[in-house]
Amino acid sequence: MGKKKAAASFTDDDDALLAELGVETEVKQAQTYTPKQERIIAGFEDIQRFYREHGRRPQHGDVRDIFERLYAVRLDRIVADPECLELLRPLDEDGLLDARVSEEGEEYSIESDDELLEALGVGPSENDITTMKHVRTAAERNAPEEIAQRKPCEDFDDFRPDFEAVQADIESGQQTTELFKTSSRSQIKKGDWFIVDGHKALVADAGKWFTPEHGERDRRLRVIFDNGTESDLLLRSLRRALNKDEASRRIVPPQPETDDEYATAGPLFSNVFDTDDSESGTIYIARSLSDDEFVKANREVLHKIGVTGGDPVTRIAGAKKDPTYLLAEAELVATYKLANINRKALETLLHKFFAKARLDVALADRFGDKVRPREWFLVPLPVIAEVVDRVKDGSISDYRYDTDTATLRIR
Incomplete structure (x- = not known):
């Protein structure tokens, strides 16, 4: 048995056979339009969208939306022009071309082709009659919306x-x-x-x-x-x-990327200072004196961990009015003095190390905006002291914080 012919291989014998059976064949060709026709079709598509959205033809009148009134004018001009009707009838799935939409006192006469094009949303722009007005181009219609809902x-x-x-x-x-x-x-x-x-x-x-x-x-x-x-x-x-x-x-992101999560923290200690380095820095640990039930229940392990180049006492002076201090007085429970330190890099390292133990809470500031304090962690004070020692001797990257046991573990 021979191979089946591909569907595209249509021979004269096939055509003759279909003729004997009384079947007429017609080769469909892709429809092409002139730029003017494309723009008239685009204007009619706007009218179709309006009809399908509102369930009625666009109407005239001062109380109508400006676009509805424009669509009403377009539809009036279309049904008054035989050339437009011939072009658009095959596309009229909603029967929009079967009747005029003009209300009493709003009849329109066609003075010229330019007037017709103007009403259809296609008007002469300088010498180019294919320039559209009020109707989006095909490229614009196919373009995605700026931002989805x-x-x-x-x-x-x-x-x-x-x-x-x-x-x-x-x-x-x-x-x-x-x-x-x-x-x-x-x-x-x-x-x-x-x-x-x-x-x-x-x-x-x-x-x-x-x-x-x-x-x-x-x-x-x-x-x-x-x-x-x-x-x-x-x-x-x-x-x-x-x-x-x-x-x-x-x-x-940091370049180049690395598998070591602590390698991107930057140089903590250096003999060369930049604008963010200081000859001395202080890691300070604060404890909240809030009367909140959760804070009271966890006061011994809830700590704010920060790094400053100034006086830590000054840092907590306005704690009662500061959402980053849980809007309550705070007390210093430990400080660690370090020399030749990049403060921001060190603070970032400490916060990353204890990230899984970070307190997740939202408070309203004095403007009513939500603030999420990011420097409070549920970590015992002795563990913080051990981490500081690991930072000093450079072994911190060998350890991780285990939230289940509240201890350091070898990585």
Whole structure:
């Protein structure tokens, strides 16, 4: 038995057989339109969308929306012109061309082709009659929306530590930011961080690539924002939003990357000082005197860990009015003096080391805005002292903090 012919191999014998059976064959060709016809069709598509959304034809009248009145004028002009009717009838699935929409006293006469084009949303721009007015071009109709509808992120607590870590890295200089428009990094991929419209944004997931009809290759993203919302949007939409925001930035991770989570903390001790180095620094440990039931129950293990180049007593002086001190008086329970230290790098290292023991609480500041203190940890004071010793002798990277036993463990 011979091989089956491919469907595309249609011979004269096949054609003759179909003719004997009384079946006429017709080869369909792709419909092409002139620029003028494309724009008239685009104007009619706007009217169709209005009809399907509102369940009625667009109407005239001062009480109507400006776009509805425009669509009503367009539809009047279309049904009055035989050429437009011939072009659009095959596309009229809703029967919009069967009757006029003009109300009494709003009849229109066609004075010229330019007037007709103007009513259809196609008007002469200087000498170009193919320039559209009020009607989006095909490219604009196919373009993705700037930003998909944002919604609350149900699992934001899973991402909160990542946002806090990135903020800490930016504050300490471990991560930097650069303007998106001038960045040499043009890719957008899973795991990338941005600042757009004043919010930090994480590309938490990326779907498969696809190519829409009359469009460019794209993919669906899941983007998490630092205000606890998320958006299911296209990659091209995110890129458009970043380009539209003059202040948008890309958050740049430490370079080069390393598997050692403590290697990025920077030089803690150095004989060469920069603008953030000091001949002396102080690690200070504070304890809250709040009457809050949780604080009272955990007072012996709840500590604020900070590093300052000034007087620690001064740092806690206004604790009662400061949300970062839990809006309560605080007392110093330990200080550790260190020389030739990069304070920000050391503080970042300590906070990363105890990250799993960080207190997660939100307090309102005097303006009513939510503040999340990031320097409070549920860690016994002797363990903090041991960690400071490990930092001094350089062995800290060999250990991790075990929250279950509240002790240091060999990594």
